[in-house]
Amino acid sequence: MNHYLEFEKPLAEIEGKAEELRALARSNEEMDVEEEAAALDKKAADLLVDLYKDLTPWRKCQVARHPDRPHCKDYIEALFTEYTPLAGDRNxxxxxxxxxxxxxxxxxxxxVIGHEKGNDTKSRISRNFGMARPEGYRKAIRLMEMADKFGLPIITLVDTPGAYPGRGAEERGQSEAIARSTEKCLQVKVPLISVIIGEGGSGGAVAFATGNRILMLEHSVYSVISPEGCASILWKDAEKMREAAEALRLTAQDLRKxxxxxxxISEPVGGAQRDxxxxxxxxxxxxxxxxxxLKDLDKSDLVKDRRQKYLDLGSKGLAA
Incomplete structure (x- = not known):
């Protein structure tokens, strides 16, 4: 069963009717509903294009958080071979x-390093919904140091609402761990490529995404704070998240400018969850x-390239 977002409700009705017709036909072989169902399919396809052709920033946030989008584990299993997981921060x-x-x-x-949100209730709780604790960032630092030692390019897959803000995480030095992870990203002498595959939230995302190249999926978002958090601070009203999403310039298109x-990276019509x-x-x-x-760049050039990228941030598109 498809999971439909709030703005996709009209689409859900049409696709639901088409499925109901086909279910009736399966229970009664004498019924011929294919022509009517195909017409509904065409109507749904046209509506899907219309819904996604000009998404607002807030709707892009909703798509970026869609539970059926591929997660880090899905990318690793599909794209990488000989994957050997490394666990623990040794601390x-x-x-x-x-x-x-x-x-x-x-x-x-x-x-390869990434945030994993999980795909069902049990795994989401186990993965803490992709919100890393200090030991997660210290594990990432350990893996980046290993990659640097052996000359391996680093690929990070970012998908987190932000670092976990719980008491235990703060007691174990959450902000220090994030800062050290960001620092390590700037220091490594190997290519570091980051992909925002869903939601890139706050310093919890920056700690993995301070790379030579940042790539974003078409409907992903990347921001210093969530729209709800921003609205709560600026307007004392989390319901103003739509206005906050507009102001934050958090879409891939704005951040490219x-x-x-x-x-x-282009997504299929309807978002990554559709294909x-x-x-x-x-x-x-x-x-x-x-x-x-990046693989043939000198080590010192890789570091310079990365540092210059972040020194130049904010100098483009300010008049847009």
Whole structure:
């Protein structure tokens, strides 16, 4: 069963009617409903295009959070071979919100690290809905150091509402761990490529996404704070999240203009959840191109390229 977003309710009605007709036909072989069902399919397809042709920032936030979008685990299983997971921060514990390990992207050995939200109630609780604790960021630092030591390109897959704000996380140095992870991203002498595959929230995302290249899926978002959080602070009203989403400039298209994102990866009509295979393949193509572009750069040039990217942030598109 498809999960429909709030603005997709008219689409849900049409697709539901088409499915009801086909269910009736399956129970009564004498019924011929295919022509009527096909007409409904055509109407649904046209409506889907219309709904997605000019999404507002808030609707893009909803699509980015869609529970059926491919998650980090899906990308790793589909794109990488010889994946060997590496666990623990060698200090406190293993954070299941962060997964990573050695793998191959085609013929290229890499280190892949990402946030994993989970895909059902049990796994979402286990993964803490993709909200990493300090041990998750310290695990990422350990894996980045290993990649740097052995000259492996680093690929990060970002999909988090933000770092976990719980008491235990704060007691164990959440802000310090995020800062150290961001610092390590700037220091490594290997290519670092980040893909925002869903929601890139706050410093919890920046800690993985301070890379040479930042790629964003077409309907992903990347922001210093969630629209709801921003609205609560500025207007004392979380219901003003639509206005906040507009003001935050958090869409892939806005961030490309501002120079934060280096490339946008197209999604199927209706979002990544409508054709998971196609979007995973598109991400794979973009990653292979980015690795090929950066792999021959000198170590010092990689670091300079990365640092200059962040020094230049905000200098583009300000008049837009």
């Amino acid at each position: 406190f514990a293993d954070d299941h919100a962060v997964m990573g390990g050695l793998a191959r992207l085609g013929d290229v050995p890499v280190m 501002l120079g934060v994102a280096d490339g946008i 998971r295979h196609a979007v995973i393949e598109a991400v794979g193509d973009a990653l292979r191109a980015a690795v090929s572009e």
